[in-house]
Amino acid sequence: MAALTPTVLPDVGAPAAPTGRPRRVRVWRGIVLVVAAVYFLVPLLASFVFTVNDPVQGFSLDAYGEIFSAEGFGQSLLLSLGLAAATIVTVLVLTLPAMLAVRLSAPRLRPVMEILCTLPLVVPPITFVAGISTVLRWGPDYLSTTPLYQTFIAVQNPAFPVVLVIADVVLALPFVYRALDAGLGAMDVRTLVEAARNCGASWPHVMFRVVIPNLKSGLASASFLTLALVLGEYTVARLLGFQPFSVWIVTISGANAALSVAVSIFSLLLTWLLLLVLSTAGTRQRSGS
Amino acid sequence: MNGARVEFRGLRRTFGTTVALDGLDLTVEPGELIALLGPSGCGKTTALRCVAGFESPDAGAVLVDGKDITRVPANRRDAGMVFQSYSLFPNLNARDNVTFGLRVRKVPTAKRHARAAELLELVGLPSQGERYPHQLSGGQQQRVALARALALEPQVLLLDEPLSALDAKVRVTLREEIRRLQLSLGITTIFVTHDQEEALSIADHVAVLKDGRLEQSGPPAEIYDRPATPFVAEFVGTMNHLPGRVTGDEVEVAGQRLPVHGQRPDSPDVDVLVRPETVLVTPDPEGEAVVVTSSFRGASVRLRLRLAGGTEILADLPGHDAARLAPGEHARVRLVERPVLVAPRTAAVADAVPAAG
Amino acid sequence: MAETLTTAPAGLPAEEPPKTGGSRHRAKGWTAALPLMLFVGLAFGIPAIALLGGAFTSDGSLSTANLTESLQGAYLTALLGSVKLSALVAVAGAVLGTFLAQAVVTSRFRALREAVLTASGVLANFGGVPLAFAWIATLGNSGVLTSRLNLGDHGWSLYSFWGLALVYLYFSVPLMVLVVVPALDGLRPQWREAAQNNGASAWQFWRYVGIPVLTPSLLGGVVLLFGGAFAAYATAAAMVGTVVPLVTLQIADALTGNVLIGHENVALALSFDMIVVAGLVMAVYLPLQRRSARWLR
Numbered sequence: 020m021a022a023l024t025p026t027v028l029p030d031v032g033a034p035a036a037p038t039g040r041p042r043r044v045r046v047w048r049g050i051v052l053v054v055a056a057v058y059f060l061v062p063l064l065a066s067f068v069f070t071v072n073d074p075v076q077g078f079s080l081d082a083y084g085e086i087f088s089a090e091g092f093g094q095s096l097l098l099s100l101g102l103a104a105a106t107i108v109t110v111l112v113l114t115l116p117a118m119l120a121v122r123l124s125a126p127r128l129r130p131v132m133e134i135l136c137t138l139p140l141v142v143p144p145i146t147f148v149a150g151i152s153t154v155l156r157w158g159p160d161y162l163s164t165t166p167l168y169q170t171f172i173a174v175q176n177p178a179f180p181v182v183l184v185i186a187d188v189v190l191a192l193p194f195v196y197r198a199l200d201a202g203l204g205a206m207d208v209r210t211l212v213e214a215a216r217n218c219g220a221s222w223p224h225v226m227f228r229v230v231i232p233n234l235k236s237g238l239a240s241a242s243f244l245t246l247a248l249v250l251g252e253y254t255v256a257r258l259l260g261f262q263p264f265s266v267w268i269v270t271i272s273g274a275n276a277a278l279s280v281a282v283s284i285f286s287l288l289l290t291w292l293l294l295l296v297l298s299t300a301g302t303r304q305r306s307g308s
Numbered sequence: 309m310n311g312a313r314v315e316f317r318g319l320r321r322t323f324g325t326t327v328a329l330d331g332l333d334l335t336v337e338p339g340e341l342i343a344l345l346g347p348s349g350c351g352k353t354t355a356l357r358c359v360a361g362f363e364s365p366d367a368g369a370v371l372v373d374g375k376d377i378t379r380v381p382a383n384r385r386d387a388g389m390v391f392q393s394y395s396l397f398p399n400l401n402a403r404d405n406v407t408f409g410l411r412v413r414k415v416p417t418a419k420r421h422a423r424a425a426e427l428l429e430l431v432g433l434p435s436q437g438e439r440y441p442h443q444l445s446g447g448q449q450q451r452v453a454l455a456r457a458l459a460l461e462p463q464v465l466l467l468d469e470p471l472s473a474l475d476a477k478v479r480v481t482l483r484e485e486i487r488r489l490q491l492s493l494g495i496t497t498i499f500v501t502h503d504q505e506e507a508l509s510i511a512d513h514v515a516v517l518k519d520g521r522l523e524q525s526g527p528p529a530e531i532y533d534r535p536a537t538p539f540v541a542e543f544v545g546t547m548n549h550l551p552g553r554v555t556g557d558e559v560e561v562a563g564q565r566l567p568v569h570g571q572r573p574d575s576p577d578v579d580v581l582v583r584p585e586t587v588l589v590t591p592d593p594e595g596e597a598v599v600v601t602s603s604f605r606g607a608s609v610r611l612r613l614r615l616a617g618g619t620e621i622l623a624d625l626p627g628h629d630a631a632r633l634a635p636g637e638h639a640r641v642r643l644v645e646r647p648v649l650v651a652p653r654t655a656a657v658a659d660a661v662p663a664a665g
Numbered sequence: 666m667a668e669t670l671t672t673a674p675a676g677l678p679a680e681e682p683p684k685t686g687g688s689r690h691r692a693k694g695w696t697a698a699l700p701l702m703l704f705v706g707l708a709f710g711i712p713a714i715a716l717l718g719g720a721f722t723s724d725g726s727l728s729t730a731n732l733t734e735s736l737q738g739a740y741l742t743a744l745l746g747s748v749k750l751s752a753l754v755a756v757a758g759a760v761l762g763t764f765l766a767q768a769v770v771t772s773r774f775r776a777l778r779e780a781v782l783t784a785s786g787v788l789a790n791f792g793g794v795p796l797a798f799a800w801i802a803t804l805g806n807s808g809v810l811t812s813r814l815n816l817g818d819h820g821w822s823l824y825s826f827w828g829l830a831l832v833y834l835y836f837s838v839p840l841m842v843l844v845v846v847p848a849l850d851g852l853r854p855q856w857r858e859a860a861q862n863n864g865a866s867a868w869q870f871w872r873y874v875g876i877p878v879l880t881p882s883l884l885g886g887v888v889l890l891f892g893g894a895f896a897a898y899a900t901a902a903a904m905v906g907t908v909v910p911l912v913t914l915q916i917a918d919a920l921t922g923n924v925l926i927g928h929e930n931v932a933l934a935l936s937f938d939m940i941v942v943a944g945l946v947m948a949v950y951l952p953l954q955r956r957s958a959r960w961l962r
């Protein structure tokens with residue numbers, strides 16, 4: 020911590036010269052910003068150069084063209100998007116009613132919820148998948164004679180591995196919990212719901228006409244965080260032997276380095292685009308209300 | 309502790325295009341409590357911050373006991389300041405907040421604690437030294453802030469709307485205590501506020517500011533009874549605007565002739581400014597004025613009456629006198645015989661009565 | 666609105682006795698929270714039990730043999746390597762992130778602030794394989810900068826402890842910015858002015874007020890960064906394979922039987938070690954956060 024002291028110190032130069040900030044503060048800030056810009060932009064620019072730099076032609080966008088024709092691209096991307104959609108729906112359907120209940124009628128459940136939704140942060144994904152793979156091995160080992168075995172086979176269907184949805188929901192819980200908690204905190208649910216109930220609205224009506232429209236930005240950020248998480252999730256999928264987009268990138272990288280970097284840039288841009296869409300949806304909601 | 313004389317000399321300060329101070333000249337006598345009063349944006353807080361050293365004027369100077377301190381850094385000035393709110397250090401308890409300045413000066417712990425006990429006693433919080441700011445009420449926090457401002461025995465005490473974030477009741481008690489303390493310590497005090505009642509009730513002098521300039525400075529009674537300008541009259545207390553006609557040194561208003569005080573406009577047709585408590589109302593079935601509304605305020609009642617010409621007028625009278633003046637009753641209205649202020653006739657003269665304040 | 670009104674009469678009788686209404690309300694609260702609890706109990710609890718069971722079972726009987734083995738030799742090296750890397754990334758990321766956040770917070774340009782915060786939101790989530798590939802393309806053995814600047818001749822290798830730290834900072838610094846900006850915003854200007862008014866120099870303000878007030882948030886940030894670096898697997902796997910010994914790589918190897926068949930239970934024991942470390946670090950974080958929330962309200 021001692022190292023922190025000099026870093027924050029120069030900023031308070033103000034008392035020595037009350038008129039404006041001293042020059043050294045501005046210089047210091049400029050240096051920090053430039054160093055940060057270099058560190059964060061260079062890898063992105065270099066990656067782009069790497070993908071368009073062809074030893075023979077000099078400049079070529081072939082690597083980007085190849086993405087779409089590469090084997091398994093469409094399939095793995097679709098799988099990732101499908102998993103993301105299923106995860107978002109599941110996690111919201113599970114958490115939203117529970118969090119509303121905690122706010123409205125069972126405040127004593129709050130600490131329990133908080134612990135439940137923080138646990139996945141303490142448990143690194145790799146240890147989680149170690150536990151899951153152990154459980155999945157029980158299938159053939161102990162359960163092959165019981166009807167439960169069929170369930171075990173079904174959740175591991177490579178075309179749509181439900182087990183990944185279950186794992187992703189658990190991993191997304193902390194982020195969704197925090198996003199929704201912030202959204203609910205900002206809108207004073209209790210008053211809103213009581214007012215709606217007082218007008219005679221039914222519970223489903225309250226949910227879909229009152230709570231959800233007012234919670235749009237919270238829901239949007241929860242959905243975005245889940246989406247980003249599922250699209251980037253590698254550990255669980257790789258160790259359980261499935262091939263969504265994030266695993267596919269690695270598989271393809273052995274064959275073509277430029278292609279794999281191009282795909283990485285593509286996935287980053289995709290994430291940015293989705294963030295942009297969701298955040299503008301969120302702000303439009305806020306300015307509209 | 310002896311107070312110092314504080315002088316503002318031609319103080320100017322602009323922020324971009326807004327002029328916060330436009331040549332402010334003002335002198336605060338030693339040991340005096342002066343209230344800087346004005347609407348938001350009039351420059352009163354900027355003036356105070358120039359004394360504390362948090363702002364530096366574009367032109368002009370601040371003098372303390374004749375010494376120019378305009379360029380002295382804030383941490384070397386001899387002025388204790390109390391901020392509007394939330395200025396206590398959250399990581400320190402009340403005692404350590406109070407003695408923060410002594411700690412900075414490397415005063416030994418035992419001596420600091422003794423001083424803290426003394427100061428907390430002074431502000432009426434003798435047993436709260438161990439508490440942290442979040443465990444104190446708003447009023448208690450401001451008391452601790454006051455003790456902190458006094459800890460270094462400054463020559464000048466600066467109060468920047470210290471009561472505006474508090475409940476009405478706490479506000480009144482605390483302002484009386486501030487005044488009591490200030491008198492017993494004899495410390496020169498500058499008190500910034502936008503609340504005219506607050507300013508009138510505790511200050512020796514009230515300085516009314518408008519657009520970064522001094523509009524009027526004087527004892528509270530003078531400011532209230534003989535406002536130099538219509539702006540001051542309007543800002544301090546409530547005023548009736550009655551149509552009147554100037555002839556010579558007198559003005560004819562509501563059937564009476566009253567002497568004119570202060571400047572008179574070129575046109576003989578003027579607005580006469582009359583305080584509600586100088587309007588005398590007597591119940592009289594034959595009277596030409598009619599009570600429109602009556603609002604009970606405890607000790608007094610504020611009536612709104614319609615005069616014969618259609619003009620409306622506000623009148624304050626003791627609660628027990630108003631029993632017979634329910635809305636719809638007729639009454640006779642007279643103005644107290646004393647010099648009145650006149651202003652150019654405003655466009656809104658038809659609606660002569662200001663929205664009840 | 667019309668719909669709301671028509672349903673009103675039907676809704677009224679049910680609400681009439683306030684007592685029963687209240688208890689029905691509470692019952693509903695429990696049931697609405699039930700699915701989530703059941704889900705977490707099953708999806709999280711069963712693997713956890715399996716993990717514990719496996720970690721403490723050797724040759725079909727209860728034992729601590731796996732745990733002992735997981736704390737020896739190459740496994741211990743990997744565990745310590747992970748802790749060392751995470752600690753380095755956490756402290757360096759916290760310091761650099763605070764620098765950057767302070768530069769942004771004190772800036773007069775709102776656009777800069779918005780841009781940095783948005784970029785931080787994206788980059789803090791930019792982990793995993795794409796991040797590794799971006800850095801490989803930049804500073805890897807045949808990376809753009811490596812070949813242009815002939816870094817290879819100077820002994821540079823991205824596939825090392827320091828290389829990993831450099832890459833991990835790419836998502837750690839933005840995360841720190843997100844954590845510490847609200848705390849820096851919470852430092853009220855009155856505190857600095859009050860300190861000056863009491864004769865404190867800039868340094869004294871930071872020493873007695875600024876740094877103590879920020880400490881919970883800074884330590885909270887360090888903990889989050891540590892957790893993120895400690896749990897990271899994809900980036901390391903894509904970059905260094907097994908060149909740098911890390912506990913996540915060891916677990917993955919043991920799980921997939923890359924090294925020795927039948928070492929799954931050691932992997933579970935290693936996982937258990939990881940959870941203990943992460944749990945200890947998190948236990949520091951929660952009380953700290955509560956304190957900073959109280960100060961910076």
